[in-house]
Amino acid sequence: MATVVVAAALLGTVWTAPAWAITASAPTISGRGGDLGPLTMSCTVGAGGDRVLVVGVTWKLASGATADVSSITYGGTALNRIAGACPGATRDGTALYYLDMASDSSGTTANIIVTMTTPTGSGMNVGAMTLSGAKQGGPTTSSKNNSGGTSVTTISLSPAMNLQGGMAVVDVVSNSSTAYSTLTPPTGSADWISPSGSYNHRGAGTFRVLGADNANYLDTWTAGTSARMSLSAAAWESVAPLIRSVTSTTRNTSPVCRNCVVS
Secondary structure, three states, X not given: OOEXXXXXXXXXXXXXXXXXXXXXXXXXXXXXXXXXXXXXXXXXXXXXXXXXXXEEEEEEEOOOOOOOEEEEEEOOEEOEEEEEXXXXXXXXXXXXXXXXXXXXXXXXXXEEEEEEOOOOEEEEEEEEEEEEOEOOOOOOEEEXXXXXXXXXXXXXXXXXXXEOOOOEEEEEEEEOOOOOOOEEOOOOOOOEEOOOOXXXXXXXXXXXXXXXXXXXXXXXXXXXXXXXXXXXXXXXOEOOOEEEEOEOOOOOOOOHHHHOEEO
């Protein structure tokens, strides 16, 4: 992320001009129960600048089965895989994919098609949202975690992510309980949560922009029911620079941006 450091012109002045530029569309969600056969859902990527389509998938496996996302396409174009947490026959998994959409003065509507490596499973959920104002070329950082065969009520990223303020985090989490557990994100409420009673597990996802640096971002989710859990997350930089303010220690009569540094 480009960081502009501005030296104040007057002693003791602190410049505050954050540029949190990334926004997200309302999510599109779908799912299926009974198996992990291909899932198709219509999704509109609205007009905007520096857009990124992000798709999160959660699934629950049949006992002893293994499965992963094989591919995701949007209008026939393949998305790029970011992070997936599905180590073997652990009954649940998550994955994140993205597609750079650049800038467009008009929106695009097409089908998202999610294909798994095997249809042997008991349900899957899919959530998609569009970021605007995000740097193209993929997320700066990503992380994942899966509880394996252990039932838990909380799950965090492993390893933690080192993030700067202004970065946008998108995550997706699953809980394999058929009790359709509540899923609570680190802050606020989830942007999407799969319906209960439909897909034999619970999936959810969020979008958030960090207001401050966090060198140990864990993205901890809490579930209302102990079960196997999986979590994947990724963070994008903004195309707008993050302006960091500093306090001048000496009187400076030169122009305000005399000491501007871009790194």
